[in-house]
Amino acid sequence: MKIGAVMFFTTDSMQPAALGRALEERGFESLWVPEHTHVPSSRLSEYPGGGPLPRPYYDIYDPFIALNTAAAATTTLKIGTGICLVGQRDPIVTAKLVSSIDQISQGRFLFGVGNGWNRDEIENHGTAFGTRHKLARERIEAMQTIWTKDEPSYEGEFVKFGPMSQWPKPFQKPYPPIIVGGAFPYAAKRAIRYGDGWIPRADRLEHDGVGVVIKKFREMAIEAGRDPASLPISIFRVPDDLTKLGFCQEVGIDRVVFSLPAEKEDKILPILDRWVQVKRDLGL
Numbered sequence: 431m432k433i434g435a436v437m438f439f440t441t442d443s444m445q446p447a448a449l450g451r452a453l454e455e456r457g458f459e460s461l462w463v464p465e466h467t468h469v470p471s472s473r474l475s476e477y478p479g480g481g482p483l484p485r486p487y488y489d490i491y492d493p494f495i496a497l498n499t500a501a502a503a504t505t506t507l508k509i510g511t512g513i514c515l516v517g518q519r520d521p522i523v524t525a526k527l528v529s530s531i532d533q534i535s536q537g538r539f540l541f542g543v544g545n546g547w548n549r550d551e552i553e554n555h556g557t558a559f560g561t562r563h564k565l566a567r568e569r570i571e572a573m574q575t576i577w578t579k580d581e582p583s584y585e586g587e588f589v590k591f592g593p594m595s596q597w598p599k600p601f602q603k604p605y606p607p608i609i610v611g612g613a614f615p616y617a618a619k620r621a622i623r624y625g626d627g628w629i630p631r632a633d634r635l636e637h638d639g640v641g642v643v644i645k646k647f648r649e650m651a652i653e654a655g656r657d658p659a660s661l662p663i664s665i666f667r668v669p670d671d672l673t674k675l676g677f678c679q680e681v682g683i684d685r686v687v688f689s690l691p692a693e694k695e696d697k698i699l700p701i702l703d704r705w706v707q708v709k710r711d712l713g714l
Contacts, residue, residue, distance in 0.1 A: 450500030462512030
């Protein structure tokens with residue numbers, strides 16, 4: 431089981447290059463960055479975590495810029511969007527970004543994607559909230575076509591373009607893993623349909639129990655004709671609880687990702703060192 435970290439990078443937090451080096455030096459597998467282009471002052475959608483929206487949601491860097499900075503300062507650390515809001519991004523531009531960062535990092539990019547919960551933010555981008563899931567699927571399919579065809583074209587309800595050329599193609603073949611974020615069962619179904627993995631959050635799995643949800647996900651994959659081994663699971667926001675993490679190992683979770691606050695080194699480094707001990711206790 432691999433262990434990674436996720437942070438909302440801001441101007442007041444530890445910076446991506448420094449955190450990337452610290453994670454790599456301590457033997458962690460990956461660094462993930464969420465995405466919010468902005469947060470509207472109106473509030474049509476409640477914050478899933480409850481209460482007011484934390485300040486870093488407003489302050490966060492663009493994930494591709496932050497991750498590229500971390501990649502340039504490391505050699506083995508994987509870098510991932512956790513998650514990229516594809517419904518708010520042009521697919522042709524995003525395909526170029528993904529290919530570029532995957533080439534520059536020499537195949538270390540993980541493309542975590544999601545469809546978003548903040549209706550105001552989503553609709554500011556001209557995306558209808560009610561059809562965002564189909565739009566996101568078409569954009570991902572369009573990007574897959576761009577990455578794998580010399581002269582790609584796509585014809586969907588929301589995404590349309592004729593034959594074109596775009597290079598570079600990704601370093602990883604056919605393209606970086608598309609790891610679909612979101613809750614069970616709907617995001618799990620999307621992961622099975624067009625993804626290369628699934629990202630659920632630990633707190634969203636607690637109601638039915640991690641083992642129950644994971645079993646259902648793998649059964650759904652088999653029913654859809656997918657090999658569960660082709661859909662590794664990355665659980666985000668895990669606690670440093672050895673019992674729960676040990677259970678994740680037992681049920682074959684591929685990766686766990688712990689959250690870091692948007693703080694400076696004096697707060698972050700002790701957290702990393704605590705997780706180093708957790709990693710040792712797990713035999714990793």
